[in-house]
Amino acid sequence: MNTNHLYDILVIGGGINGAGVARDAAGRGLSVALCEQADFAGATSSASTKLIHGGLRYLEYYEFRLVAEALSEREHLLDIAPHIAWPLRFVMPHVAGLRPRWMIRLGLWLYDHIGGRISLPKSRGVHLNRMVHPSGLKKSITRGFAYSDAWVDDARLVIFNLLSAQEHGAEIMARTRLVDAQRSESQDGGDNRWVCTLENTRTGERSTVQARAIVNTAGPWVAKMDHLLNASPGDQAKHAAVKLVRGSHIVVPRLFDGEHAYILQNDDKRIVFMIPYEERYTLIGTTDVPQENMDHGAQISAEEEAYLLRAVNQYLAHPINERDIVWRYAGVRPLFDDESDNPSAVTRDYTLVLQSERELPCVSVYGGKITTYRRLAESVMDKLAPWMQSRAHRASWTATEALPGAKFKRADRADEVARLQKKYAQLDAAYLARLFSRHGLKSHSILREAQTSAELGRDFGGGLRQREVEYLAVHEWACEADDVLWRRTKCGLHMTEQQRQEFKAWFTEFSANRFCPSRMQAKND
Template sequence: MNGDGLYDILVIGGGINGAGVARDAAGRGLSVALCEQNDFAGATSSASTKLIHGGLRYLEYYEFRLVAEALSEREHLLDIAPHIAWPLRFVMPHVAGLRPRWMIRLGLWLYDHIGGRITLPKSKALRLDRMERPSGLKQDITRGFAYSDAWVDDARLVILNLLSAQEHGAEIMPRTRLADARRVESQDGGDNHWLCTLENTGTGQRRELKARTLVNTAGPWVAQMDRRLNPDADGGRHAAVKLVRGSHIVVPRLFSGEHAYILQNDDKRIVFMIPYEDRFTLIGTTDVPQENMEHGARISAEEEAYLLRAANRYLERPIAAADIVWRYAGVRPLFDDESDNPSAVTRDYTLVLQDQRGLPCVSVYGGKITTYRRLAESVMDKLAPWTQSRARRAGWTASEALPGAGFKRADRARELGALQKKYARFDPHFLARLFSRHGLNSHAILREAQSPAELGRDFGGGLTQREVEYLALHEWAAEADDVLWRRTKCGLHMSEEQRAAFRDWFAQFGASRFCPSRMQQTQDA
């Protein structure tokens, strides 16, 4: 921000795309602010299938560029975030009457070769009845294929990008909505600028902010925000968004081993069964049109039945609705390419630039978690005519580790072992889960503690008062669910009574005790 309080970029929306843009721009030396009307990753970016993947099924829709880019990005993300992302082997059982074996082999061969430098094991054919551990599948399903992709904690990926952006000088504003924005032509020889009014959604307090450029990463609300910011663009014509809901269910662990399953369905879609949080299996996803975001995204009874039916087609021991311990849904804001099939709508991103009076706005339609970093670079390319004279560097985000990841991915086990050795009086499993959220920053949470009692109240599910304080003071956690379901997944490991007790504690002590000090830190900085 210059002496007149003028930012180079204001990013609207704190999901993965907004966080990636803020990080990239701030690291180039540009002045950046980001606002999010709710919690960070509070919508689509915490409701994914938790995968870094090229999208094997996208090959059927000839999305070769997207798949190649995603496979390349998979390598970068495994390098810069090895504490929250790691390789995952996928097994595809073969069922007669669906995709023929030759088609699967061809698709996997392309998947192994079109992404450039690939370090993960290549695909191969399998005998499922000769696996080291029981497959959990029906006995007549004996053949299949294996290939590689990767896992990621989606909500933590957002937070770590925001922390990195903040470390590079960005101002990060949670629970702050854009109340108004208009282009202003300076009358005194100064810079033309966007004049933006921001409102804290909790207190109602407002402030004005000036910016040279805007980036609209509002996710499911991107088209609505685009029309609001650029009402006169192209004679009133705007890009359209197609909202597609993806829903998931979580059940107790269904099979042994650390691999995941990718299941072909009779509607030509695929459904994943993925090991999740040690004791569970994540099953998803659906592709269902969503009309609007008025009531948010919620899984329907039909979607639950669809996922159960898809899994039971393969499982030796069927599961039922009573087995579901958690369910969630997110809405993908896909660029409307006029496809009638929700599964066929492109997952590629489209950037729409509106430049009026030399004051640009870039709106981001579509995209996927795997390609967020490259998407951010593309946004900066769009804005280059207005920003490159002040930028110090570019192309840096593929090599600089995210917070907590100052080690090579091959050294993950060694770093976890060092943490467990240093804190030998703690449960190794507790430390492993803490490390999978914070990496090397786990040391900043545990500090000099010599026993679990020194971490304060134990809320159950592996959540301690010490970590909650850290999340509130350093990661913008302001409500109980920010902690239970986004900064961590400890809520899944807790009983309903434990979750209720934590919510009561946080409401009474958490927000009032920690968040004001976090606000004061921001003001002092």
């Protein structure tokens, strides 16, 4: 990091919104730095339901603009990230006493048409007792509706946006938090600037950076950061309010065959998803529960577990219980507080709050959803246009340039996997397919000349090999074992507890033997 350099933009927060802003700004030719206090996608952005979707249920709250934008973005993301995102068919069983069929048909018709050009199959009615695979649902549930959306590896989406930002010149700093920021007027006729103090959260080392503008994408900490950045005498500055809403998920052994997902209506008018996950599992979520603060992070409660189990057991032919749960996770959505009393009704749309003092702007991002992160980033750049337009080399560009590892057409994904398997014919084909689903074409850079299993290094179990781990540490900022097990990969889910502990011991020693920087310096290694 060049402490004497004046960056155009400092982005605070390394979730999907921060990564998207950094990528967009850097690709326009602006000088960008991004800092994240923990691991990238370490909070909300790795704890989503893993969907790229318009949000069918948002139509009931008249969020037509949000749904239309999200459906349009779904098309862009499937094109620029075909290695980690692909279409997914959803089945909604119809149950008497909940939403009537005419309402569902109307909602699905809107969903098929409101987003402009749609490449995915349109909705239709289905007979659940005539599906290719047994439905896994109660025999009394025989009719339903099917429609299209898409799945994404959320944490990988963050990493690939950061890698793209870096390729375009951005400075990316993990485990680095902002502790102070002051607007400073130039004493020599030069540019006014933000003077910011950063702290490496692993070493405690502090440094100073300067920037013309700040973008606050701190997620659940956005309001706290907004107050730090825009304090005034007596703290009379106007700040937006944030409503923290927790969304929790459980993972259980696979509940039904087939590659479709289920969207289940609940008697409280919410919906719960059952999604095929990591081949052998089913992901169930999510909840909408108010969270008071982030002092202790996000943890699923016993009440939420019971809620999710009760919701799916109303439909399943063979009910499940808490003993079936193999993994739990929760994330907190930092929604813009629109004073709604119902957490499910709080808008998922994003709100950008611009504060400019002494011609030094700060944009704070409230709300948003993973599907619309790219468009949100463009909106941030629109907000900053009065200060940055003359410095940028080009306008919006992220809708068409593929993310790293994804320079192939989405229709050619299967061919690319087959090409990888042919090139490394002596390696396990299933392992190569899983590797491709994490890295796309970058799988070739990981495997390099390896032609035997032994050349992949230590086998940690769960499909995790030493060569990939070393790549993640060198090229993707993985500094702790959990970065690898639960975010860069989901191999931790496939391991035994003993294997996870053995990997953590190995990774701790590995990290101690090689300096793990707060930002990637090893890209030229």
